[in-house]
Amino acid sequence: MENTSQVIIEVKAKVEAHNAAVKKRRRRQHRIALLSVAFILAFAFALPMASYTAHWFGSTAVAQDGGAAASTNPRSNYWRAVKEGVSGYSAVDGPESNVLIQMNGTYWEQTRSSFWVQKLPWIIAGMAVLLLLYHLIHGRNKLDKPTAGRKLKRWGWFDRLVHWVTAISFIALAITGISMLIGKAALIPLLGKAGFASAAQISLQVHNVLGPVFFVGISLMILMWVWYNFPTKVDLQWLKEGGGLFKKAHPSAGRMNAGEKIWFWLLATLGVVVCLTGVAMVLPVYGIALPAWAETVPWLSGSRAEMQQANLLHGVLAVIWTAVALGHIYIGTAGTEGAFEGMATGYVSEEWAMQHHDLWAKKLIDKGKLIEPGESGGRQQPDATIAPSS
Numbered sequence: 001m002e003n004t005s006q007v008i009i010e011v012k013a014k015v016e017a018h019n020a021a022v023k024k025r026r027r028r029q030h031r032i033a034l035l036s037v038a039f040i041l042a043f044a045f046a047l048p049m050a051s052y053t054a055h056w057f058g059s060t061a062v063a064q065d066g067g068a069a070a071s072t073n074p075r076s077n078y079w080r081a082v083k084e085g086v087s088g089y090s091a092v093d094g095p096e097s098n099v100l101i102q103m104n105g106t107y108w109e110q111t112r113s114s115f116w117v118q119k120l121p122w123i124i125a126g127m128a129v130l131l132l133l134y135h136l137i138h139g140r141n142k143l144d145k146p147t148a149g150r151k152l153k154r155w156g157w158f159d160r161l162v163h164w165v166t167a168i169s170f171i172a173l174a175i176t177g178i179s180m181l182i183g184k185a186a187l188i189p190l191l192g193k194a195g196f197a198s199a200a201q202i203s204l205q206v207h208n209v210l211g212p213v214f215f216v217g218i219s220l221m222i223l224m225w226v227w228y229n230f231p232t233k234v235d236l237q238w239l240k241e242g243g244g245l246f247k248k249a250h251p252s253a254g255r256m257n258a259g260e261k262i263w264f265w266l267l268a269t270l271g272v273v274v275c276l277t278g279v280a281m282v283l284p285v286y287g288i289a290l291p292a293w294a295e296t297v298p299w300l301s302g303s304r305a306e307m308q309q310a311n312l313l314h315g316v317l318a319v320i321w322t323a324v325a326l327g328h329i330y331i332g333t334a335g336t337e338g339a340f341e342g343m344a345t346g347y348v349s350e351e352w353a354m355q356h357h358d359l360w361a362k363k364l365i366d367k368g369k370l371i372e373p374g375e376s377g378g379r380q381q382p383d384a385t386i387a388p389s390s
């Protein structure tokens, strides 16, 4: 009898300890989620505020006044011909050096300021609203079973380093890029013309420095993770079931599910075009001349017309990409319990792995890679030796 009550007390104590641990973990996850949101917001506000402060302290930036006094040109026919592309003679040697007025620039400016380009960033706001609605209606994708403390290694330290450097630079590039694209309309009313000139200058500099960092990050991501992202039959079934997004089901998946693979290939195609068009614009800033053969690569010729095309393509694709990235960020934070933990620590719980990537988890468990509570998994490699998702 005494023995039975002793056992009951011990079981109760274990259950209480477990519940306390779960509560502690949930509080930690909430703290991390709140901190991430605060970090992103601080980041978003830091740029305009920094530029505003710079302006107050006498930044040298000068607002460009579009309404400069117009003067009548007595040689209008001459200039009309120049505008139409009649080339002159110049002692300066270089591409397009004898083109006095490049009219394409006017068309570029008109397209860039056109209604559709200026309103495009609203798709990011639209995506944010959709995600918020989904979250309010559907709620968080929680774990079906409580965690027992056993873990699997999912990401190595270098994977996580590359992911977070790329992610943080992406957010900074998105904020600075959008403030340059629609800043005239959105920021001049807030900061004034001179304040916006400083904001645009700082944004451009941050954009030019982080752009190459991001390109390196994304190239590494593609090289390191392409093996996990080749489509398989399982992905079709996953897609048919809508990834379980609207039901409580969890379709089978290998190391990466079909949704993640789509995100990956978007990044490896559209993302690369965004980066290449960025390179086309940033090379002259760093004074880098490409070898002659590179001039045949689209957007790399260095001509102003190509740079203008590159600029438009870069802006439009980047805005679309940012909207899609919001979906990825939501799923990786508030949307799915335990996903952020994986990219933050490198480890995921056995329950998370079985719920979201059952085929991958079973393979690892069969290979004896399950890490028991208290056991260090530090020396275990993620699963580079495991065949890509199936």
Ligand code: HEM
Pocket (backbone or CB within 6 Å): 154, 163, 166, 167, 168, 170, 171, 221, 225, 228, 229, 256, 260, 261, 263, 264, 267, 325, 328, 329, 332, 333, 339, 340, 341, 342, 343
């Ligand atoms: C704050 C923003 C972000 C958060 C919270 C986040 C979160 C995550 C998480 C949790 C995973 C792991 C998913 C898993 O283990 O199955 C992941 C994977 C990944 N993330 Fe992010 N991410 C963010 C931003 C970005 C950005 C901006 C990019 C690229 C531009 C990116 C690219 C990737 C890629 C390529 C993967 C692997 C997907 C695959 O290989 O199929 N992430 N992210």
